[in-house]
Amino acid sequence: MKRHFITVMAAALMAVSAPIAQAQEISLGRFFGACENAGVDTKASVGEPCIIQSIINAYSGADNGVTVETLPTDWGNYYDQIKAAYAGGTAPDVHVLHRSRLAEFASLGALADLTGDLAAAGIDTSDWADKALEGVTFDNKVYGVPMDFHANLWHVNMDIMEQAGLVKDGKPVLPSSPEELLAHAKQVKEKTGKDYLTADFAQFPIGVRLVMALVWQQGSNVFSDGEATVNTTEAKAAVETITQLFDNGLANPKLNYADSEKGFLNGDAAILVNGTWVVDSYTAQAANSESALSNYYVADFPTLFSQGATWADSHMWGIPASVKANSPEKYKAALGFLAFLNDSNVDWARTGHMSVRKSVLASAEYAALPHRDEYTGTADIAADAPASENYGAIQDAMNRELQAIWLTGKDVEAALADAEEEIQEQLDN
Template sequence: MKHLIIGAVVAATVFTGATAQEITLGRFFGACEDAGTDTKASSGEACIIQSIINAADAEIEGVSITTLPTDWGNYYDQIKASYAGGTPPDVHVMHRHRIPEFAGLGALADISDDLEAAGIDRSDWSENALAAVSYEDGIYGVPMDFHANLWHVNMDLMEAAGLVENGKPILPSSPEELLKHAQMVKAATGQNYLAADFAQFPLGVRLVLALIWQQGSNISDGVTASLNTDEAKAAVAAMTQLFDAGLADPQLNYADSQQAFLNGEAAILVNGTWVVDFYSAEAAKEEVGLDNYYVADFPTLFDTGATWADSHMWAIPASLQADEEKYQAALKVLAFINDHNIDWARTGHMAVRTSVLESDEYAALPHRSEYTGTAGIARDTPPSKRYGAIQDVLNRELQAIWLTGKKADVALADAEAEIQDLLDR
C-alpha cells in the first residue's frame, strides 16, 4: 500500500511536471499584493490586471504564470536588457509606440496566423485596435486598450465659478477663454483652475502636444523635426499664461498634482483614462475634498479636436516560437486577457473589442458616457524607433520653459535640433 501511494505521488508529479507550462509575464502598472482571482471585484490598474493574471493562472489548464517584478520607470530598459540577454519574459505588456522599435528588430513574434487557433477573433477588434498591433504585414500582439488624456473635473469648483450648464462643465474653446475661465475660478473659489504633472512624467508635455495637433501641426513628419513653429509657440503660450498669472502650478509632480485635485485645490486635472475608476471611488469618500467628479473629453482650444493617446498591448518574443508547447501556452494567456477586455475597461480605459464597446455592461461603467468623444480625437507623435528618446527631449525642454524660465523659442529651437539629431541617427 505504502509503495502504491508513493508510486502514485511520483507518477502524479511526473505527469503534471510534463504538462504544466511555466509562463513568465512582464508588466508595468504597479504592484498589487492581494488581487485575488475575481476579475469583477478588483479596482485600479494594478489590481485589475493582476486579478486577470491570477485568474488565468488558476483557470487555464496546464499553464502556470509567474509575474516578474518590474518597475514602471525603467520598464523598457529592463525588457530590452532581457531581450539582449536572451531571456525575455514569455509574455509581456508594451505600448503601441514601441512596436516600430521592437518589431523592427525582429524581437516580437508575428502571431497573425495563430490567433484563430488560439481563440482570438481579430474581426472583433476595432479598426484602430488592429492598426495598433500591426507593423508592416504582421500582427505583433493582442491589443488591450486605448488610453488618452482627459480633463478630470471638480464640478463644485466649476459650479461656484458659474462654469456649469445643464449638469455639464463649460470648457474653454480658445486660449483666451481658458485664461478667462481660470480667472473666474480663482475669483470665485481662490483655487487654481488647472493642475497636471508638469514636473515629472510627460503629462504636461502631452497636453502641449495636443494643442500643437489641434492647430494641424506636429513635432516632425518622421524625417524632419518641426518644433520651432508658431503653432508650438502658441501651444506653449496657452499654458504659460496660466502659470504666469498664478492660476496653475507647474511645479507639481504626478502625485502632488493628483493630491491637489483630490483635495479640491484645482478645478481641472489633466490626466489619463487610467484613473477614472480610482477618482470615482475617491470622490465617494467622506474625507476626500473632491465630491462631485466629472470626466470630460479634452476640449478643442484651436481648430480641430486632438488629445494624446496610446495603446497597451500584449506581445510574445519571437524566440518563443521555437518551443511550440510554450508558445501555445503563451497564446492561451493572451486569449484569456482578450476575453477579459471588459474587466480591464473598468479602469477607465477604452476597450478594443467591438462586442465590448457595444455592450450594456461597458456603457454602464462609471462616467463612460462623459468622454465618448475621446476615441475620435486620439493622436500621437509620428512612429519612430527613437520614440522614448524623443519624448525625453520634449519633456526636458518643455519643462525647462515653465520650471526654469528658459525662453520658449530657445527651448523649442533646442528641442527641434535635438530631435533632428535623433531622427538622423
C-alpha cells in the same frame, strides 16, 4: 549603444531554451503598479494594478496547467528594464508595451509574429476595432494583442467649478480658446482661491502630451516624414497657452505625477489633466464620504484651437520571438494567456480605458460603466505622433525642453529649437 543592443538582442533571440515540462510556467512583464491583495474576481477589483493582476491571477489559477509569474516594474523605468532583459537573454515570456513603442521592438526582430497563430488560439481579430488592429501591426504583420485605447482627459471637480460659476445644465463649462482658458482660470482663482488646472509637469511626459495635443489642434505635428517640426508658430502657441497659467499663478509647474493627483483629490484644483486609466479609481474616491472630491466628472479634452485632438496611445501584449522559436509549449501557453486577456477586455475597460473590441463597445455592460457617456467624444479626437523606432527618445527630448521652459525659465523659442535639433538627430539615426 543602439548597435550594441541590436547585436546582443540578436544573440539572445537565437539562444536555445531548456527542455519543456508538461506543466508550464510563464513569466510576465508589466507596469501599472503592484497589487498585493488582488484575487481572481475580475469584476471586484478597482484600479489598474489590481484589475490587471486579478485577470492574471484568474488565468494562472484556472485548470489549464499554466502558472503565471508576474514581474511588475515601475512605469518610469519599464522600457529600460525590458530592453536590458532582452539584451541579457532574460526577457519575460509575455510582456506589455505601448503602440507607440511597437516599431522599436518589431523592427529589431524582438517580438514574435503572431499573425498566423491568433485564430487557433481563439482570438478573433475581426472583432478588433480597425485602429486597434492597425496599432498592433508593423510591416503587415501582427505583433501583439491590443488591450485598450487610452487618452488624456480632463478630470473635473464639479464643486469647485460650481462655486466658480462654470457649470451649466449639470456639465462643466470648458474653454474653447487659449484666451477663454485664461479667463476661466482667473475666474476659478477669484471665486474659490483654488488653482484651475493641475497636471504632472515636472516628472513624466504628461505636459508633453498636453502640449502636443494643442499642436495637433492647429493641424501641425512635432515631426512627420522624417523631419522634425518643433520650432514652429503652432508649437510656440501651444506652449504659451500653458505657460500663461503658470505666469499668472493659476497652475503649478513644479508638481510631479503623485503630487498633482494628490492635489486634485484633496480639492486643491478644479481640473486635473490625466488619462483614462484613473477613472474608476477616482470614481471610488468620490464615493468615499470623507473625500474632498465628492462631485466628479470626466470630460473630453477641450478644443482650444481649430480642431479637436488629445494625446492617445494603446496598451498591447507581445511575446518574444525567442519563445516562439525555441519553446513551442511555452509559446502556446503565452498565446492562451493573450486569448484570456482578449476575452477579459470588458473587465480591463472598468479602469476607464476604452475597449478595443467591437462586441464589447456595443455591449450594455460597457455602456453602463461609470462616466462612460461623459467622454464618448474622446475616441473621435484621439491622436499621436507618427510611429517611430525612436519614439521614446523623441518624447524624452520634448519633456526635457518643455520642463526647461516652465521650471528654469528657458526661452520658449530656444527650447523648441533645441528640441527640434535633438529630434532631427533621432530621426536621422
